[in-house]
Amino acid sequence: MESLKLPKDTMLGASIVTITGDREAFIENYKGIIEYTTESIVLQGKNRRICFEGKRLSIDYYTNEDMKISGSIEAVRYV
Amino acid sequence: MLHWIQYIRGYVTIKVWGYSTERFLNLCGNHDILVWDIVDHGGYTTMNISVKGFFALRPLLKKTGTKASVLKRYGLPFFMSKMQRRKIFVAGFAGCMIFWMLMSQFIWNIRIEGNYTLTQDVLLDYLEDKGIRVSMQKKRLDIAKLESSLREDYDVITWTSVQLKGTTLLISIKENEMPSYDRNDQAAKTEGMDLTASRAGTVSYIITRSGVPQAALGDAVEKGDILVSGAVPVYNEDTTIRRYQFVRSDADIRLQYPESISVKRDILYEEKVYSGRQKKMFMLGTKDKEWDLRWGSINYENYDISGEKKQVRLLDNLYLPIYYGEKTVQEYDMVKRRHTEEEMNEIMREEWNKIISTLEEKGVQIIEKNVTIKKNSTNWVLNAQMQLEESAVSLVPTATQPVENGDGADGEGTEQAGAAQ
Numbered sequence: 367m368e369s370l371k372l373p374k375d376t377m378l379g380a381s382i383v384t385i386t387g388d389r390e391a392f393i394e395n396y397k398g399i400i401e402y403t404t405e406s407i408v409l410q411g412k413n414r415r416i417c418f419e420g421k422r423l424s425i426d427y428y429t430n431e432d433m434k435i436s437g438s439i440e441a442v443r444y445v
Numbered sequence: 446m447l448h449w450i451q452y453i454r455g456y457v458t459i460k461v462w463g464y465s466t467e468r469f470l471n472l473c474g475n476h477d478i479l480v481w482d483i484v485d486h487g488g489y490t491t492m493n494i495s496v497k498g499f500f501a502l503r504p505l506l507k508k509t510g511t512k513a514s515v516l517k518r519y520g521l522p523f524f525m526s527k528m529q530r531r532k533i534f535v536a537g538f539a540g541c542m543i544f545w546m547l548m549s550q551f552i553w554n555i556r557i558e559g560n561y562t563l564t565q566d567v568l569l570d571y572l573e574d575k576g577i578r579v580s581m582q583k584k585r586l587d588i589a590k591l592e593s594s595l596r597e598d599y600d601v602i603t604w605t606s607v608q609l610k611g612t613t614l615l616i617s618i619k620e621n622e623m624p625s626y627d628r629n630d631q632a633a634k635t636e637g638m639d640l641t642a643s644r645a646g647t648v649s650y651i652i653t654r655s656g657v658p659q660a661a662l663g664d665a666v667e668k669g670d671i672l673v674s675g676a677v678p679v680y681n682e683d684t685t686i687r688r689y690q691f692v693r694s695d696a697d698i699r700l701q702y703p704e705s706i707s708v709k710r711d712i713l714y715e716e717k718v719y720s721g722r723q724k725k726m727f728m729l730g731t732k733d734k735e736w737d738l739r740w741g742s743i744n745y746e747n748y749d750i751s752g753e754k755k756q757v758r759l760l761d762n763l764y765l766p767i768y769y770g771e772k773t774v775q776e777y778d779m780v781k782r783r784h785t786e787e788e789m790n791e792i793m794r795e796e797w798n799k800i801i802s803t804l805e806e807k808g809v810q811i812i813e814k815n816v817t818i819k820k821n822s823t824n825w826v827l828n829a830q831m832q833l834e835e836s837a838v839s840l841v842p843t844a845t846q847p848v849e850n851g852d853g854a855d856g857e858g859t860e861q862a863g864a865a866q
Contacts (some may be wrong), residue, residue, distance in 0.1 A: 376796075398467075398471040399467045399470045399471050399474075400467060401467055402466065402467050402483070402485060402490070403472065403485050403487075404484075404485045404487075409606070420613055423485075424482070424484045424485070425481075425482075425483035426481060426482060426483075427479070427481035427482070428470070428474060428478070428480070428481075428483075429474060429477075429479065430474050430475065430477070
């Protein structure tokens with residue numbers, strides 16, 4: 367697998383999370399939204415859930431492949 | 446860019462509440478319904494969704510057990526439907542725009558700056574002849590041509606600048622401040638000029654500087670008589686005239702003549718007495734026509750109308766061919782009155798002062814005067830017998846013909862103009 371040098375996200379179905387400062391997060395490759403409140407957003411990845419915690423969280427937009435979260439992000443946890 | 450597309454296609458802000466908002470969001474994603482700006486407000490969630498997406502929501506809402514309601518509508522489709530309900534407003538707005546666009550194609554005001562000796566009227570008439578007038582189309586105006594023709598046709602104009610500012614045609618000129626070169630003056634040097642009497646009278650003063658005096662002190666002259674001749678004779682040794690040397694006559698000459706003036710003033714007079722009743726009316730019109738807008742008719746027997754006319758303008762230079770103003774109609778009665786003795790005296794004094802000042806303006810001196818006032822029951826008559834003195838001369842080309850056989854070889858004409866008294 368390593369020697370083929372294929373992108374890991376497509377092969378493993380791994381989620382890519384890009385966080386800009388503590389204001390914006392950009393998530394690709396997720397399966398769905400488990401929970402959404404202003405304090406926490408929980409997303410379903412392939413194997414694990416990704417949990418964003420913070421204040422005044424809102425979803426700028428989302429599609430089937432990616433989503434953008436803005437607000438004051440305090441923690442990202444994988445559960 | 447994205448905002449514009451969203452605006453053109455239209456979108457709504459909706460409020461979603463119920464059992465599982467997250468499930469509803471997931472289903473939206475799965476059905477390719479785009480939602481954005483999702484904000485949780487605790488009990489409910491608000492989000493933006495396209496109009497098309499909103500109509501596809503119904504089955505999803507049913508499935509997830511959530512409810513949705515529209516909070517706000519944005520975008521062109523909503524704006525258009527709103528405007529459809531206000532057809533007249535839209536038509537008026539469009540009509541207004543078209544009106545302004547059409548009107549701004551014309552010149553509605555001509556302003557001339559920098560003219561001192563050339564009057565506004567002269568220049569406006571000149572422009573009119575050139576086909577440049579208020580209400581002409583802007584595109585038919587050739588600015589460069591107008592600038593150069595102004596300079597060509599008027600010698601005093603040394604600089605021109607023509608500008609179009611909005612609907613105003615602004616013509617700035619500079620006039621030559623140096624006194625103009627008189628061509629006639631030049632011509633006068635080669636031909637003789639006589640001084641003639643411009644009215645009948647007696648010569649009371651004569652000092653000749655150039656030319657040959659033809660009248661002496663105390664002579665009675667008629668109008669047109671030559672007082673100083675511009676033809677100075679050059680004699681041969683046998684005292685015959687060899688030829689004439691032509692000069693421009695120059696002399697101080699004063700003529701005295703009698704003059705009688707009589708002024709009659711009635712004691713009875715009519716005076717306007719305003720009754721205090723007046724009406725205001727609004728005026729609307731074009732440059733030459735006016736329409737009065739008023740309530741009812743004017744039933745006054747005698748009335749004065751006064752008012753002011755203004756041109757409609759937008760901004761500084763955008764004039765329109767519409768004029769407006771307010772007029773006041775004031776009623777008056779003609780009342781017959783009698784002047785008192787003192788008033789009549791005052792009137793007569795004023796008349797006399799008027800006579801004196803007009804004479805003084807003309808440069809006429811009063812040598813002698815005998816003023817009498819005749820009083821009647823109906824009028825007073827002022828009679829003035831005066832002896833006036835005035836420099837009543839005019840310069841005309843000499844009538845004397847050059848001597849035929851006179852050859853030009855006369856050496857320098859040293860003969861001087863004779864001077865008398």
